[in-house]
Amino acid sequence: MPNFTAYGHPVLAVACPTCGTAPGFWCRRPSAHMASNLHAARRAEADRVFMEQHGPTAAIIHAASGWLIDPCGRARD
Numbered sequence: 608m609p610n611f612t613a614y615g616h617p618v619l620a621v622a623c624p625t626c627g628t629a630p631g632f633w634c635r636r637p638s639a640h641m642a643s644n645l646h647a648a649r650r651a652e653a654d655r656v657f658m659e660q661h662g663p664t665a666a667i668i669h670a671a672s673g674w675l676i677d678p679c680g681r682a683r684d
């Protein structure tokens with residue numbers, strides 16, 4: 608089960624459907640150089656899995672101690 612608080616960016620918790628990068632690693636360009644942004648399909652996949660795990664009202668927030676999951680974050684916004 609992906610852990611959205613384990614990495615420097617929550618989207619890194621899922622593998623990338625576009626470039627095939629494994630969880631925990633930044634997206635790669637076809638040239639194997641690091642991409643400047645994570646692929647859109649990976650961001651969408653992370654969103655989908657996050658909501659499946661934590662529910663449609665959950666949000667992830669960046670606190671001083673790292674990433675935290677707020678179960679009602681989206682409901683308040």
Ligand SMILES: [Zn+2]
Pocket residue numbers: 623624625626627628634635645646649
């Ligand atoms: Zn990618």
